[in-house]
Amino acid sequence: MKALVIYDSVFGNTEQIAQVIGNAMGSQAEVNILRVGNVKPEHLTGLDVLIVGSPTRGFKPTKAITNFLKRIPKNGLKGVKVAAFDTRFTMSAIEESRVLPFFVRLFGYAAKPISDRLKKKGGELIIPPEGFFVEGVEGPLKEGELERAADWAKQIIATQ
Numbered sequence: 001m002k003a004l005v006i007y008d009s010v011f012g013n014t015e016q017i018a019q020v021i022g023n024a025m026g027s028q029a030e031v032n033i034l035r036v037g038n039v040k041p042e043h044l045t046g047l048d049v050l051i052v053g054s055p056t057r058g059f060k061p062t063k064a065i066t067n068f069l070k071r072i073p074k075n076g077l078k079g080v081k082v083a084a085f086d087t088r089f090t091m092s093a094i095e096e097s098r099v100l101p102f103f104v105r106l107f108g109y110a111a112k113p114i115s116d117r118l119k120k121k122g123g124e125l126i127i128p129p130e131g132f133f134v135e136g137v138e139g140p141l142k143e144g145e146l147e148r149a150a151d152w153a154k155q156i157i158a159t160q
């Protein structure tokens, strides 16, 4: 099985999650883990599984991830199993704000629009979009999130 994990990351938290996901799959698959800026069209050929992750910024993926997804040709992910994840504020951090809970309910997080776009390009979603929590803006990741990411990756492997 050939898998690719593509991520963007500003402060390093999403990168850590991407590495854990890739490494957890690595024992069962040929896995590449690439920052979105380093992805070339040939990386997408012959893939069985594509996983894309982004920090949630303003309720959305980063511009680099959005642009990458837009550039995938129509039906470019036909026959590819896909999954999406994001990193995001903890629920308690959101609830400390007066206005944020309202907007989060309305606009959500990055993983859902990523998975929608992957499906639109022909990919078959194999697991619901997932979010991993960071403490504050720059992290660190909430305790236990790296383990949760490894479990999530194992669920993906189990679908193969």
Ligand SMILES: Cc1cc2nc3c(=O)[nH]c(=O)nc-3n(C[C@H](O)[C@H](O)[C@H](O)COP(=O)(O)O)c2cc1C
Residues within 6 Å of the ligand: 008, 009, 010, 011, 012, 013, 014, 015, 055, 056, 057, 058, 059, 060, 087, 088, 089, 090, 109, 134, 136, 137, 138, 139
């Ligand atoms: C400008 C900005 C906007 C953000 N917007 C959101 C948001 O809408 N929802 C959320 O849950 N977290 C938001 N965050 C927190 C980020 O999700 C957090 O910084 C990110 O998960 C860290 O990942 P990274 O270390 O890979 O950059 C925002 C952070 C910044 C700096």
